[in-house]
Amino acid sequence: MNIREICKDAQRIGIGGHIRPDGDCVGSCLGLFLYLKKLFPEKEVKVFLEKPADIFSCISGFEEITVPEKAASAKGTFDVFFAVDCGKDRLGMAEKLFDGAKVTVNIDHHISNADGTGNYNYIDPDASSASELVYELVEEMLDADIAAALYIGIAHDTGVFRYSSTSPKTMRAAAKLISFGIDFSRLIEETFYEKSYVQNQVMGRALLESILIMEGKCVVSYITRRTMEFYKVTGADLEGIVSQLKLTKGTECAVFMYEIRNQEYKVSLRSGGKVNVAKVAELFGGGGHVRAAGCMMNGTFHDVINNLSVHIEEQLEETGA
Secondary structure: OOHHHHHOOOOEEEEEEOOOOOHHHHHHHHHHHHHHHHHOOOOEEEEEOOOOOHHHHHOOOHHHEEOHHHHHOOOOOOOEEEEEOOOHHHOHHHHHHHHHOOEEEEEEOOHHHOOOOOOEEEEOOOOOOHHHHHHHHHHHHOOHHHHHHHHHHHHHHOOOOOOOOOOHHHHHHHHHHHOOOOOHHHHHHHHHHOOOHHHHHHHHHHHHOOEEEOOOOEEEEEEOHHHHHHHOOOHHHHOOHHHHHHOOOOOOEEEEEEEEEOOEEEEEEEEOOOOOHHHHHHOOOOEEOOOEEEEEEEOOHHHHHHHHHHHHHHHHHHOOO
């Protein structure tokens, strides 16, 4: 895919990422934004995202992000609109801007979006992250700011290069990015590992109240809306809890959920490899990767776990786990 060629005649270019943006979503969207601003300084380029966590304010262009309320009232048609790190159905309020654009482009690495939803699609389910795919597309004009954005995205979606999605190609990309002199250790410390006191308290609560099921092969936990209000936290403050749960010795699968509204949960799933959690999430309207996926579900905590556990247990039995 040649972004320069696709955008050469465009005057208005839009970029959107998925709802509840994570590190890869923010890094890939802002990395693409910085590249387009550098390539076409005379063109209008806008990024539409739900407000990301403040930890990502270290990325250049963060202050240029347009939040959903303003996306809903955006005027005019975009000549080109990019959906990054998702299909158009996860763009939230920016979906209408994607649908109304003259040309649409989809850059994604989720297996649940293997066919893509744009006029032009750059989809690779084997890639570690959307940021790795953006890196491949903008390598010609990398600089320190673009490199920092994409490095953060790759690091977050690979668990700082620990997940099985990390390939030799991923490591070569990371090596090239840090060659621009970015303070990569500080970026990872501040955006991935560092937690506020309250975030640590909430994580501790989730770990303390976790439950082992399926003879210890699956660990589950949840945070209610009331608990979130008590600690004054949002969904962004709960990042990393499901990954910490998955570190429980002997488990093959981890499930963490938090309440969005009364009996409506945002569910995150992680797997050690013997459970295809993307397949499970897709059954409930979600998606993701074999080892990391998510969905939205309704009901009580026990309703949600009962519905999920049927399909998780089925896969565990098939693999002899």
